Amino acid sequence: MTQEYENVYINDTAIISGPYEAKGPLSSYFDKSYNDLYFGSKSWEDAEIKMLGECIDILLQKTKKKINSIDALISGDLLNQIVSSSFNAAKLNIPFIGIYAACSTSTLGLLIAANMIEVGQVKNIITSVSSHNCTSEKQFRQPVEYGGPKPKTATFTVTGAASALLSSKKSKIRIISSTLGSVVDAGIKDAFNMGAVMAPAAAKTIYNHLINTKTKASDYDLILTGDLGRYGKDILKDYMEKEYGIELNNLDDSACMIYDIDSQDVYAGGSGPACIPLVTYGYILDKMKKGKLKKVLMVATGSLHSQVTVNLKKSIPAVSHAICLEANL
Amino acid sequence: MEINKYNVLVKKHTPKENILLNGLISFIVGGFMGVLGEVLVELYAYFLHIPTKEASTFMIITLVFFGCFFTALGFFDNLVKFARCGLIVPITGFAHAMMSAALEYKREGFVTGLGSNMFKLAGSVILFGVVSAYAFGLLRIIIMGG
Numbered sequence: 203m204t205q206e207y208e209n210v211y212i213n214d215t216a217i218i219s220g221p222y223e224a225k226g227p228l229s230s231y232f233d234k235s236y237n238d239l240y241f242g243s244k245s246w247e248d249a250e251i252k253m254l255g256e257c258i259d260i261l262l263q264k265t266k267k268k269i270n271s272i273d274a275l276i277s278g279d280l281l282n283q284i285v286s287s288s289f290n291a292a293k294l295n296i297p298f299i300g301i302y303a304a305c306s307t308s309t310l311g312l313l314i315a316a317n318m319i320e321v322g323q324v325k326n327i328i329t330s331v332s333s334h335n336c337t338s339e340k341q342f343r344q345p346v347e348y349g350g351p352k353p354k355t356a357t358f359t360v361t362g363a364a365s366a367l368l369s370s371k372k373s374k375i376r377i378i379s380s381t382l383g384s385v386v387d388a389g390i391k392d393a394f395n396m397g398a399v400m401a402p403a404a405a406k407t408i409y410n411h412l413i414n415t416k417t418k419a420s421d422y423d424l425i426l427t428g429d430l431g432r433y434g435k436d437i438l439k440d441y442m443e444k445e446y447g448i449e450l451n452n453l454d455d456s457a458c459m460i461y462d463i464d465s466q467d468v469y470a471g472g473s474g475p476a477c478i479p480l481v482t483y484g485y486i487l488d489k490m491k492k493g494k495l496k497k498v499l500m501v502a503t504g505s506l507h508s509q510v511t512v513n514l515k516k517s518i519p520a521v522s523h524a525i526c527l528e529a530n531l
Numbered sequence: 532m533e534i535n536k537y538n539v540l541v542k543k544h545t546p547k548e549n550i551l552l553n554g555l556i557s558f559i560v561g562g563f564m565g566v567l568g569e570v571l572v573e574l575y576a577y578f579l580h581i582p583t584k585e586a587s588t589f590m591i592i593t594l595v596f597f598g599c600f601f602t603a604l605g606f607f608d609n610l611v612k613f614a615r616c617g618l619i620v621p622i623t624g625f626a627h628a629m630m631s632a633a634l635e636y637k638r639e640g641f642v643t644g645l646g647s648n649m650f651k652l653a654g655s656v657i658l659f660g661v662v663s664a665y666a667f668g669l670l671r672i673i674i675m676g677g
C-alpha cells in the first residue's frame with residue numbers, strides 16, 4: 203500500500219547515541235552521546251527510558267515547542283510491551299500510539315504520522331524510537347557479560363534514541379510518499395543471520411514502492427535499508443536482481459554506516475530500531491539540506507521473532523516499511 | 532523465490548567461520564588451562580601438605596573464583612570471545628556463565644531476579660552433567676564391575 207503526500211514535512215530531529223556509536227564515523231551528527239551504557243541510571247532498562255525521554259526533550263528545545271502543543275506521540279522500541287516508549291508517554295501526558303515493528307519501527311512511525319498530518323487529523327506530531335544494546339542482548343540473546351562466540355553474520359544492537367517532529371509547516375525535508383510493507387517469511391530460522399531473514403521483506407517493499415509510484419531505482423539518489431548488515435546487503439542486491447530483475451546500484455545500509463565495521467568489533471554491523479534513524483536524521487538529512495542528495499528512500503527492516511519462537515525452531519517472519527524523503531530547498 | 536533456492540543464495544553470501552583457526556586457539560588456550568590446573572594442584576599439594584585429590588578441589592575453587600572475578604570486572608567476556616572453547620569448556624566457562632547471568636539479573640531482586648535466573652545458562656550444564664555422570668557410572672558398574 204503506497205501513499206503520496208502533498209504537505210508533510212520533517213521540521214526537526216533529535217538523536218542521542220551510546221558510547222560505541224559515538225566512536226563511529228557519524229558521531230559529529232548526534233545531538234548528544236553518552237560515554238557509558240548506564241547514563242547514571244540503576245539498570246539498562248532505566249537507561250533506555252531516560253535516553254528516549256531526553257531525546258524528546260532535546261527535540262522540543264530545538265523546535266522551541268511546548269509539549270502541550272504536540273497533538274500526539276508515536277513511539278516504539280524493542281523491549282517487551284514497548285516499555286521505554288510507554289513509560290515516557292506516561293510522563294509526557296499527551297495522546298500516544300505505541301507501535302512495534304522491531305527494527306522497522308522508525309519508518310512505520312513516520313508513515314503513521316505522515317498519514318495523520320496529510321488528512322489534517324493532527325498539526326504537530328512527534329515520532330520516536332529507541333534501542334539499547336544491553337537491554338536487547340538481555341532480552342533476545344544472552345547475558346551481556348557472557349562472551350560465548352557469535353557467528354560473523356550476527357549484528358550489534360545500536361544504543362540510541364531518535365525523534366522527529368512532523369507537521370504541514372514547510373521545511374527543507376519533505377516526506378513525499380510511503381509504502382506500508384507486508385510480512386514476509388523467507389523460511390530462515392537463524393536469529394544470528396537477520397540480514398538473510400529481512401532481505402526478502404525489504405526487496406518486496408522496494409519493488410512495491412517503485413511499481414506504485416511509477417519510479418525506477420535509479421530515480422533515487424540513495425536507497426537506504428535499515429539493518430541488513432554487510433552480508434544482508436549483498437543478499438538483498440542479489441535477491442532483487444534474481445526475483446524482480448531490478449539492479450540496486452545506489453543501495454546502502456545503515457548497519458554498515460553507523461559503525462566503522464572494519465575496526466569496531468560489531469560483527470556484520472549495527473541493528474535495532476535506532477540504527478536507521480541515527481544515520482538518517484543526522485548524516486543523511488544534513489546531506490539533503492546541503493543539496494548533495496535530493497531523493498532518498500528509507501527502507502527500514504524488522505525481524506519479528508521472539509526468543510521463544512527461536513527456541514521453538516520456527517522460521518522468522520520479517521517486515522519492511524518505506525518512506526521517501528525529498529529535499530525541499 | 533522457493534526456500535531451497537533462497538537458502539542457496541544466502542549461503543553464497545554468508546562468510547565461513549574459520550573452524551581450523553578457532554579450533555587451534557581453543558586447543559592451545561584449553562591446553563594451557565590444563566597445565567595451569569595441574570601446576571595449581573601440585574603447588575597446593577606441596578605447600579599445604581594435602582593429598583592430590585583434595586588439592587584438585589582447591590584448584591577447581593581457584594579457577595572458578597578467578598572466572599567469576601574477571602567476569603565481574605568486565606573483561607573476561609573479551610577473553611572468552613577470543614579463546615572460545617578454550618575457556619568455555621574448562622570449569623572457567625561454567626563460572627563465567629553463572630556469574631554473567633547473576634550480574635545481569637541482580638537488579639530484578641534477589642529472589643525474582645538473581646535466584647530465578649542465575650542458572651539460566653549453566654542450569655543445563657548441571658542437569659545434563661548429573662544425568663551423564665549417572666549414565667556413565669552405571670555403564671562403568673555394568674562393564675567393569677565398579
